[in-house]
Amino acid sequence: xxxxxxxxxxxxxxxxxxxxxxxxxxxxxxxxxxxxxxxxxxxxxxxxxxxxxxxxxxxxxxxxxxxxxxxxxxxxxxxxxxxxxxxxxxxxxxxxxxxxxxxxxxxxxxxxxxxxxxxxxxxxxxxxxxxxxxxxxxxxxxxxxxxxxxxxxxxxxxxxxxxxxxxxxxxxxxxxxxxxxxxxx
Numbered sequence: 001x002x003x004x005x006x007x008x009x010x011x012x013x014x015x016x017x018x019x020x021x022x023x024x025x026x027x028x029x030x031x032x033x034x035x036x037x038x039x040x041x042x043x044x045x046x047x048x049x050x051x052x053x054x055x056x057x058x059x060x061x062x063x064x065x066x067x068x069x070x071x072x073x074x075x076x077x078x079x080x081x082x083x084x085x086x087x088x089x090x091x092x093x094x095x096x097x098x099x100x101x102x103x104x105x106x107x108x109x110x111x112x113x114x115x116x117x118x119x120x121x122x123x124x125x126x127x128x129x130x131x132x133x134x135x136x137x138x139x140x141x142x143x144x145x146x147x148x149x150x151x152x153x154x155x156x157x158x159x160x161x162x163x164x165x166x167x168x169x170x171x172x173x174x175x176x177x178x179x180x181x182x183x184x185x
Contacts, residue, residue: 002042003051006031021064022117026106028057029113032087033102036094043091050087058084065116083116 010031014024032050036043043049062083066076086109093105106113138148149157 002039003032003035003053006035007053007057020119021061021068022114022119025061025113025117026110028061029086029090029109030102030106033090033094033105036091036105037098037100037102040095040098044095048095049091054087055084058087061117068117068119079116082112086113086116 007028010027011024013019014027017023019027032054036050059080062080065083066079089109090102090105093100093108094102135148142148
C-alpha cells in the first residue's frame with residue numbers, strides 16, 4: 001500500500017495529459033524510483049524490489065506495448081520479460097546509490113524503455129532510410145574501377161529523389177502550419 005499514492009499520482013497525471021504509452025511508462029517507472037528513494041528500507045525488504053502490484057501493472061504495459069508491435073510468441077515472451085525487469089532495475093539503482101534521483105535511475109533504462117514502449121517505426125520509412133544509407137555507403141566506399149550504377153540509373157534516381165524531396169518539403173510545411181507557395185509560383 002505504500003506505493004499506491006505514487007502509482008495513483010503518476011496515472012492521474014498521465015490521464016490528465018493524455019500521454020502516450022511511452023510517456024505513461026516513464027512517469028510510472030519514475031514513480032517507482034521515487035517510492036524506492038523515499039522508502040529504501042521498504043524497497044530493500046526481502047525480496048528487494050518494487051511492490052507486487054508493480055509486476056501486475058508492468059504486465060499491462062507489456063500487453064499494450066505488444067499491441068503496438070505485434071509479433072511472434074518469442075517476441076511476446078521476450079517483451080514481457082524485458083518490461084517486467086525494468087521496475088526492478090530502477091529500484092536496484094536507487095538502492096545501490098542513495099544520491100541518485102528517480103530521473104537518474106530512469107535514465108539507466110531510458111533507451112530500453114523507449115524501444116519497448118515507443119511507437120514502432122513505419123516499415124516503409126525504415127526500409128527507405130536503410131536503402132539510402134546503404135546506397136550512400138556504396139557510393140562513398142566504392143573502388144575506383146567499381147560502377148555502383150549506370151549514368152542512366154543515377155539520373156533516374158536523382159529525379160525520383162528530387163520529386164520525393166519536394167513532396168517531403170510540402171508535407172513538412174503542411175504539418176508545421178506554414179503556408180505553402182502561392183498557386184502559379
